[in-house]
Amino acid sequence: MNTYPARENWRRIKNQIAVIIIILLALIPTLPLFFILANIIHEGLRSINLDFFLHLPAPPGETGGGISNALVGTFIIVGIAVIIGVPISILAGIYLSEYGKDSKLAEIIRISADVLQGVPSIVIGIVAYAWVVRPMGHFSAFSGSVALALMMIPVVVRTTEEVLRLVPDILREASLALGVPYWRTVMKVVLPTGMVGVTTGILIAVARIAGETAPLLFTAFGNQFMTLNPMEPMNALPLVIFNYATSPYEDWWRQAWATAVVLTFMVLLLNILSRILAKRIAGEK
């Protein structure tokens, strides 16, 4: 008779031990993540000042210099990628939600988008090299934008579709009943109603591509000088971090950290912004 309470006790103890182990295991991985953030801020912030944003890189081995060209370059490369990728993605998203719906073709397109999203970024880089760099004969910011556009398209297509599917049919009917053609209904009623969600998708995609390095290695390539011409090789923040971190110069390591702060801040800001927008949509419903 005595064994019964003993077993109950053992079960209780086992439960407590297990829960404690789970909590410990869950907390351990937060440590490196916390350290990454702390180290970036600690190492990087001390090197950040106005000059760092305004100056060009110093020649190899010399100290000082800044990342003005990489900052401008990232904006140009990502900007062109958005210009290429967003219209294609939104129209494809419209096809999936308004025309394709549950058809076989639409399903194949969705699978293709998933496959495209899973293609390793380095492979995207090879493809952009073959499609743009080789025919042009030289590296260029534009080829980098093509690579990044390929990476953002699947993200924006799927969010656009999801968001437009949430737009109630009664709004489409209201517009059609006023004698508005379907295409105008889509562009002027359906798309504007889902615009906040589509914007969220674009922001998430931009946050992802802004930090991409691998697809730029043999497309945008990098450039020690300032250029605004997208047909020339161009520098970008992630390229600076990679090149400086793997260089033998201590001053460049310092600048790699400082650049990492700038890039992290940009990406976090975009992600937080997209989340705030997403919350707003959820709140409206």
Add this chain to the structure above:
Amino acid sequence: MKFNLAGQFYDDIFRKISTVMALLIIGLVIGIFITLVIESWPSIKAFGLRFIWTTTWDPVSREFGALPFLVGTLLTSFLALIIATPFALAGAIFLGEIAPPRLANPISFIMELLAGIPSVIYGLWALFYLVPIVRWLEIKFGAPPFGLGMFTASLVLAIMILPYALSVARDVIKLVPQDIKEAAYGLGATRWETILHVIVPYARSGIFAGIVLALGRALGETMAVTMVIGNRSAMPHSIWDLGNTMASVIANEFTEATEDVHLAALVEIGLLLFVITVIVNLIARLIIIRLKVK
């Protein structure tokens, strides 16, 4: 009448344009595949299937075999999975089941933000903070103290894929119906027994999908790995050895490859990587579809 024709006309055009853009997505995937095949053709023709199982990678003698990189990729990815899975699972159970929402929500939020940090920054951090730790470990274990190498790459990969595996698993655990859990508690089960015998079995396939998705990311991850793996294009002999993954060898050698066949061999590695990741992602997708049906 003129006006009404315009309506139909533009409707037609709009439908066609959006259909073409949607078809373009299929075209891109096929285009990527065909491009990789065409660009790697000199290498496919020269080495055939031998490419996959030979270990010599020598631009000078123009002899290329991809086995070291296949091994490098598979080894680092699976090692990263083995390291990350227990933590991801515990984290998912903690955030999905144990922690009150007031605690779980902000933690999940921060986790997801950190998952968005670019991989080059993980690489930077690993290079300056993880490498010294690994070097210290290597001295302890009597391995050559490079600091860099396959093990370091696996560690940084584990850190990077953890948030993905965790958030998928957490979402699935949250989907476990309340009444099933209550039934277990009602029978007098402890929390641990409920987790072990009810929640985890119910969410099993979703957790697995999360792990497969994380594997897909690890296989294709380039920058962080390139920065810490040591870039040695030879067969690794232990996990402490310097090495290269499929992605890192492309990143390292692509712009330096002067010989056509060298470039083609690098593209063929890209082709292999493409095929592997597509298969892995499709498997994850199949599991998720089955999950939704259930």
Add this chain to the structure above:
Amino acid sequence: MSLERLPIIFRTEDLCAYYEDFMAIKHINIKIPQKQVTALMGPSGCGKTTFIRCLNRLHELTPGARITGSIYLRDQNILQLDPIVVRRRVGMVFQRPNPFPTMTIYENVLAGYKLLGIRLPRNEADEIAEWALRKAALWEEVKDILHRRGTFLSGGQQQRLCIARALAVKPEVLLMDEPTSALDPKSSLQIENLIVELKETVTIVIVTHNMPQAGRISDFTAFFYLGELVEFGPTAELFTNPKDPRTEEYLTGKFS
């Protein structure tokens, strides 16, 4: 009031509508008089909503839907016209108020122009907006908040905004699909009064579930049952002296 002496605006001949293989309305022949309120009644699933959705060709937007027979709007078969032209002439108000959430009240009223890319001169636009809102008995309530979002209005106000939106393109007919079923009794009553006033401006065809409502506001009533038009006549006559036993059973509440 007799049907024979009134001008007819809508006439259907052997009208049938299908969803895939299912025949939702069967061989309907009806003449709808101009500038009157015609109520369509019948138990749910009887085809009354399908019928009015044929009148502005919204029915065919449902995948697998089709129509046979003919529908004449002032002697033009609308099945041979562009649906867009038909919908400009035949407006519609839906069961649930559906103002466009991204537009202001003012823009909502003028949506029929704005969405088509028709640019009205400023004063003309203002005139139409005020006229439509007055007709919809909403002007006094919203004249000071015209440039705020329509979604902040109450359900009844939103529904009147939708009526104003439909009126602003000056349709010949206004179709209403149970326009008060999602509203509270007070708002419903307001809309009912509005409908009676509106028939001076526009022909109204209204689907309703609500027998007293049909009795209060309609001049003519059509009774649908299982996709067929069972009986059609002046409301007072049909309510007091139904000719068909099925109408009588429905009116006395034997089925619903």
